[in-house]
Amino acid sequence: xxxxxxxxxxxxxxxxxxxxxxxxxxxxxxxxxxxxxxxxxxxxxxxxxxxxxxxxxxxxxxxxxxxxxxxxxxxxxxxxxxxxxxxxxxxxxxxxxxxxxxxxxxxxxxxxxxxxxxxxxxxxxxxxxxxxxxxxxxxxxxxxxxxxxxxxxxxxxxxxxxxxxxxxxxxxxxxxxxxxxxxxxxxxxxxxxxxxxxxxxxxxxxxxxxxxxxxxxxxxxxxxxxxxxxxxxxxxxxxxxxxxxxxxxxxxxxxxxxxxxxxxxxxxxxxxxxxxxxxxxxxxxxxxxxxxxxxxxxxxxxxxxxxxxxxxxxxxxxxxxxxxxxxxxxxxxxxxxxxxxxxxxxxxxxxxxxxxxxxxxxxxxxxxxxxxxxxxxxxxxxxxxxxxxxxxxxxxxxxxxxxxxxxxxxxxxxxxxxxxxxxxxxxxxxxxxxxxxxx
Amino acid sequence: xxxxxxxxxxxxxxxxxxxxxxxxxxxxxxxxxxxxxxxxxxxxxxxxxxxxxxxxxxxxxxxxxxxxxxxxxxxxxxxxxxxxxxxxxxxxxxxxxxxxxxxxxxxxxxxxxxxxxxxxxxxxxxxxxxxxxxxxxxxxxxxxxxxxxxxxxxxxxxxxxxxxxxxxxxxxxxxxxxxxxxxxxxxxxxxxxxxxxxxxxxxxxxxxxxxxxxxxxxxxxxxxxxxxxxxxxxxxxxxxxxxxxxxxxxxxxxxxxxxxxxxxxxxxxxxxxxxxxxxxxxxxxxxxxxxxxxxxxxxxxxxxxxxxxxxxxxxxxxxxxxxxxxxxxxxxxxxxxxxxxxxxxxxxxxxxxxxxxxxxxxxxxxxxxxxxxxxxxxxxx
Numbered sequence: 001x002x003x004x005x006x007x008x009x010x011x012x013x014x015x016x017x018x019x020x021x022x023x024x025x026x027x028x029x030x031x032x033x034x035x036x037x038x039x040x041x042x043x044x045x046x047x048x049x050x051x052x053x054x055x056x057x058x059x060x061x062x063x064x065x066x067x068x069x070x071x072x073x074x075x076x077x078x079x080x081x082x083x084x085x086x087x088x089x090x091x092x093x094x095x096x097x098x099x100x101x102x103x104x105x106x107x108x109x110x111x112x113x114x115x116x117x118x119x120x121x122x123x124x125x126x127x128x129x130x131x132x133x134x135x136x137x138x139x140x141x142x143x144x145x146x147x148x149x150x151x152x153x154x155x156x157x158x159x160x161x162x163x164x165x166x167x168x169x170x171x172x173x174x175x176x177x178x179x180x181x182x183x184x185x186x187x188x189x190x191x192x193x194x195x196x197x198x199x200x201x202x203x204x205x206x207x208x209x210x211x212x213x214x215x216x217x218x219x220x221x222x223x224x225x226x227x228x229x230x231x232x233x234x235x236x237x238x239x240x241x242x243x244x245x246x247x248x249x250x251x252x253x254x255x256x257x258x259x260x261x262x263x264x265x266x267x268x269x270x271x272x273x274x275x276x277x278x279x280x281x282x283x284x285x286x287x288x289x290x291x292x293x294x295x296x297x298x299x300x301x302x303x304x305x306x307x308x309x310x311x312x313x314x315x316x317x318x319x320x321x322x323x324x325x326x327x328x329x330x331x332x333x334x335x336x337x338x339x340x341x342x343x344x345x346x347x348x349x350x351x352x353x354x355x356x357x358x359x360x361x362x363x364x365x366x367x368x369x370x371x372x373x374x375x376x377x378x379x380x381x382x383x384x385x386x387x388x389x390x391x392x393x394x395x396x397x398x399x400x401x402x403x404x405x406x407x408x409x410x411x412x413x414x415x416x417x418x419x420x421x422x423x424x425x426x427x428x429x430x431x432x433x434x435x436x437x438x439x
Numbered sequence: 440x441x442x443x444x445x446x447x448x449x450x451x452x453x454x455x456x457x458x459x460x461x462x463x464x465x466x467x468x469x470x471x472x473x474x475x476x477x478x479x480x481x482x483x484x485x486x487x488x489x490x491x492x493x494x495x496x497x498x499x500x501x502x503x504x505x506x507x508x509x510x511x512x513x514x515x516x517x518x519x520x521x522x523x524x525x526x527x528x529x530x531x532x533x534x535x536x537x538x539x540x541x542x543x544x545x546x547x548x549x550x551x552x553x554x555x556x557x558x559x560x561x562x563x564x565x566x567x568x569x570x571x572x573x574x575x576x577x578x579x580x581x582x583x584x585x586x587x588x589x590x591x592x593x594x595x596x597x598x599x600x601x602x603x604x605x606x607x608x609x610x611x612x613x614x615x616x617x618x619x620x621x622x623x624x625x626x627x628x629x630x631x632x633x634x635x636x637x638x639x640x641x642x643x644x645x646x647x648x649x650x651x652x653x654x655x656x657x658x659x660x661x662x663x664x665x666x667x668x669x670x671x672x673x674x675x676x677x678x679x680x681x682x683x684x685x686x687x688x689x690x691x692x693x694x695x696x697x698x699x700x701x702x703x704x705x706x707x708x709x710x711x712x713x714x715x716x717x718x719x720x721x722x723x724x725x726x727x728x729x730x731x732x733x734x735x736x737x738x739x740x741x742x743x744x745x746x747x748x749x750x751x752x753x754x755x756x757x758x759x760x761x762x763x764x765x766x767x768x769x770x771x772x773x774x775x776x777x778x779x780x781x782x783x784x785x786x787x788x789x790x791x792x793x794x795x796x797x798x799x800x801x802x803x804x805x806x807x808x809x810x811x812x813x814x815x816x817x818x819x820x
Contacts, residue, residue: 005809006806006809009469011467011469012467167467242809242810246809252809252810252812253809253810254810254811254812255808255809255810255811256810257810324457325457325459326458326459326460327459327460327462327466328459329464329466331464333464333465333466333467334464334465334466334467335464335465336464336466337464338459338460338461338462338463338464338466339459339461340459340461341459342457354466356466361460361466362468363460363462364472367473367570367571368568368569368570368571368572369571370473370570370571370752370753371571371752371753371754371755371757372476372752372757373752373756373757373758373762376757376758376806377759379806380809381808381809381810382806382807382808382809383806383808384757384801384805384806386757387757387801404808404811407808407809407810407811412464412465415464415465415468416465416467416468416469417469418468418469419469419471419472419473419475419476420472420473420571421468421472423462423463425463425464425465426463429463
């Protein structure tokens with residue numbers, strides 16, 4: 001039986017820099033810059049004022065609308081100001097600036113609430129909303145929305161995404177190795193919320209330790225739900241929702257649809273971990289695990305950091321770089337966003353920070369398409385990326401529209417393989433924007 | 440206290456700013472670039488080129504040098520005239536030059552090759568918009584131009600191993616063909632001998648079985664494989680060309696789809712043809728059909744065409760299925776020309792003709808977009 005998705009690439013994994021390094025907690029930073037927009041949807045509305053004292057985990061930005069999320073203070077202290085500051089998504093994002101101070105007050109409960117299995121799903125969902133949980137894999141879509149599909153949609157499988165196909169990143173791998181029992185408990189919480197019987201945790205083949213840990217954790221505990229562990233082929237973009245669904249369930253999400261149209265909900269392992277903490281400890285999402293990595297990082301590894309910690313603070317604490325960085329990427333090298341400043345703070349969707357040195361960054365002009373067809377071979381969506389790119393480049397939007405630009409998942413595989421160094425996926429994105437404007 | 444901290448922060452912000460590169464994802468790229476691909480193709484052609492120089496002598500080297508040099512100069516001059524960035528060293532003009540040189544007879548005049556090379560670069564490539572925009576394989580367009588303009592040079596300027604022998608140094612009169620007729624046979628290239636079969640048999644009183652025994656002898660097939668035969672510079676050594684092609688396959692610069700479907704089609708087509716049209720005199724030749732198929736595969740420009748010219752990225756389909764159809768089309772046209780046409784060889788015209796169909800093939804074999812369904816399919820596993 002063919003299980004897998006079409007296309008894909010095998011970039012150098014480079015996971016050895018931080019792979020296998022256990023989590024260490026970074027100290028509480030002196031100040032935090034907490035963006036009000038850390039998720040897809042509307043930014044949160046600030047509910048604190050300059051001068052106000054806040055405790056760890058206190059609500060500082062309130063969810064504004066259905067697709068939005070709460071934002072919390074990651075450190076106890078005083079609100080200094082609310083001002084514009086470079087964030088990963090925009091050069092001038094509204095940020096609540098908080099300085100540490102006072103007693104270490106926290107609103108996180110110390111004792112786990114083990115009664116969750118008896119609570120109604122709405123209550124659990126409410127805790128997830130209150131705690132501002134969003135997808136931690138990178139897209140930062142509000143989890144509460146994902147976990148409340150419309151009534152007419154039948155969901156039969158929950159997919160937990162532990163594939164971590166991005167090169168360099170190891171945070172999900174370490175999460176699975178370190179907290180397998182917690183991930184499985186979180187999975188059961190989601191199953192309860194969705195009222196679904198079956199969950200599959202998909203892990204790429206290059207993480208055998210994670211698979212072993214999960215299997216041990218399952219055999220060590222007893223529960224009724226069906227949680228399966230699947231080893232998947234190591235191939236980028238195995239972790240893309242639609243490709244994961246195809247690989248595990250051999251289903252395709254209809255064009256223009258969402259995973260729930262294929263009766264599936266997909267959650268990243270980091271999100272599952274955060275969901276469990278939200279439900280058991282009412283702990284809002286004010287800290288997360290990230291990978292700090294790159295050949296020029298002195299101490300690459302996996303760290304627990306407070307949301308709002310600036311990259312400069314992280315670097316200072318972990319021992320800096322061996323040379324000046326030429327590029328700083330938030331996320332992995334395939335989908336991550338390059339930053340223009342060390343002052344950008346970590347947000348909920350930050351899975352890692354990657355530093356590239358001068359030799360690892362090549363700035364070359366792109367050349368005409370030579371129609372080698374490599375982009376066609378690797379495109380997991382079955383598009384003709386080269387033709388789409390050429391059409392957008394010449395602003396032939398009508399032609400571009402006929403080439404299904406909105407089915408592109410922005411994995412960047414086409415750009416990766418292009419020998420003419422054409423920014424294909426970027427052109428496709430531009431095409432999408434121009435076409436949306438026309439409509 | 441707060442003031443102090445503010446001061447501290449201000450100092451930090453005054454720290455020397457680092458220059459950071461901003462770009463869209465992805466931030467890593469596969470190592471192969473257009474230039475590295477082109478030069479690797481050049482490297483893969485070196486064994487065959489070296490062999491042609493060994494076989495034909497310095498004149499082969501001059502032909503290659505003139506053809507390649509003219510291609511690079513023509514590319515540069517045109518690009519400068521059009522105020523574009525000149526790219527003579529990206530390897531693509533070099534390949535066109537080399538391939539054109541491999542497509543002319545060893546005794547062809549140098550000026551003719553120069554003109555053909557300039558035609559290939561300026562008319563067939565740059566006028567269409569340069570690398571990536573040409574519809575036809577430039578080297579083959581150049582060859583077609585030369586064949587139409589100076590057919591005598593293109594069809595007769597063969598290298599002579601001895602006074603009369605063009606065919607092969609190793610071939611011997613193993614079936615007692617009359618000496619005069621044998622001289623006539625060895626005075627042509629392998630495919631031309633095959634094309635002239637009826638002439639030799641009917642007019643020169645060569646026994647049909649003796650003719651085919653000689654043509655398909657082990658010695659002849661060995662000469663074809665090793666390249667010890669008359670023909671264009673690049674028609675000769677199948678083995679050296681295959682060695683270079685293996686490198687390209689290993690480096691994934693070409694895929695198996697076009698060469699395999701092309702050569703496979705020629706093999707199947709010729710096998711069926713000789714099965715349905717038994718050649719008089721062929722009964723005495725053991726394993727006639729396999730030998731004939733091998734003869735067709737190894738002779739002429741098929742190996743060079745299938746691995747190096749039908750795989751030219753710019754002028755071939757982008758999808759795997761399209762590539763297979765392209766190869767099959769090339770194979771059929773090649774056989775049509777070889778078996779029924781006026782020319783002994785049809786590789787170059789078959790590829791040129793199929794080049795013209797590429798937009799159509801690409802339209803026909805669009806991949807299925809994820810999440811779209813041609814037929815009604817359920818979500819059941």
